[in-house]
Amino acid sequence: EAGVAQSPRYKIIEKRQSVAFWCNPISGHATLYWYQQILGQGPKLLIQFQNNGVVDDSQLPKDRFSAERLKGVDSTLKIQPAKLEDSAVYLCASSLEGGAFTEAFFGQGTRLTVV
Amino acid sequence: AQSVSQHNHHVILSEAASLELGCNYSYGGTVNLFWYVQYPGQHLQLLLKYFSGDPLVKGIKGFEAEFIKSKFSFNLRKPSVQWSDTAEYFCAVSLSSGTYKYIFGTGTRLKVLA
Numbered sequence: 001e002a003g004v005a006q007s008p009r010y011k012i013i014e015k016r017q018s019v020a021f022w023c024n025p026i027s028g029h030a031t032l033y034w035y036q037q038i039l040g041q042g043p044k045l046l047i048q049f050q051n052n053g054v055v056d057d058s059q060l061p062k063d064r065f066s067a068e069r070l071k072g073v074d075s076t077l078k079i080q081p082a083k084l085e086d087s088a089v090y091l092c093a094s095s096l097e098g099g100a101f102t103e104a105f106f107g108q109g110t111r112l113t114v115v
Numbered sequence: 116a117q118s119v120s121q122h123n124h125h126v127i128l129s130e131a132a133s134l135e136l137g138c139n140y141s142y143g144g145t146v147n148l149f150w151y152v153q154y155p156g157q158h159l160q161l162l163l164k165y166f167s168g169d170p171l172v173k174g175i176k177g178f179e180a181e182f183i184k185s186k187f188s189f190n191l192r193k194p195s196v197q198w199s200d201t202a203e204y205f206c207a208v209s210l211s212s213g214t215y216k217y218i219f220g221t222g223t224r225l226k227v228l229a
Contacts, residue, residue, distance in 0.1 A: 042222050043159075056216050106151075106160075
């Protein structure tokens with residue numbers, strides 16, 4: 001079974017530039033998550049999709065972050081403009097459904113460095 | 116607000132030593148509990164999970180965890196660690212209400228000396 005695919009693996013940008021990350025979940029997984037993992041911290045949920053609808057985006061900094069999941073499959077996460085504190089690993093995960101008894105599968109992440 | 120605490124940030128053990136990593140959560144309702152592991156250069160992988168039933172759950176690679184509801188804890192254990200267990204370990208909680216989002220602890224970095 002193919003896993004969760006993310007690209008790029010690494011990205012270095014200057015502050016105030018924009019950046020986009022892409023995620024392809026496991027085939028058939030209805031729920032997709034984006035997490036931000038800052039060095040020394042655990043992953044923090046940014047946004048959760050169920051098919052192509054947003055279920056939770058309470059911790060997404062909406063003034064600069066946006067995400068979409070077209071056709072309920074692939075997803076992109078964008079930051080515009082980036083700040084130094086956005087330097088982190090951005091993890092995408094997917095699960096069969098978003099219920100309580102569901103295991104999430106993670107991609108390898110995109111490491112973003114903002115200079 | 117719901118939170119997950121992992122009190123050991125860095126642990127260093129010799130091979131064959133026993134391991135116990137602490138995890139406590141703050142939420143009064145029903146929870147589902149997970150331990151994830153991240154080996155160097157790899158993605159997060161599920162070690163074990165607890166949904167209901169026997170509070171002692173066994174996972175892959177000889178790991179186990181015990182859910183103690185009265186203590187809001189879900190500690191991870193392994194009787195004898197190996198060098199290959201060197202990794203970062205994350206405890207996570209999924210709340211059985213609302214949107215079932217995963218809340219992660221800050222992680223424990225384990226180094227096993229050969």
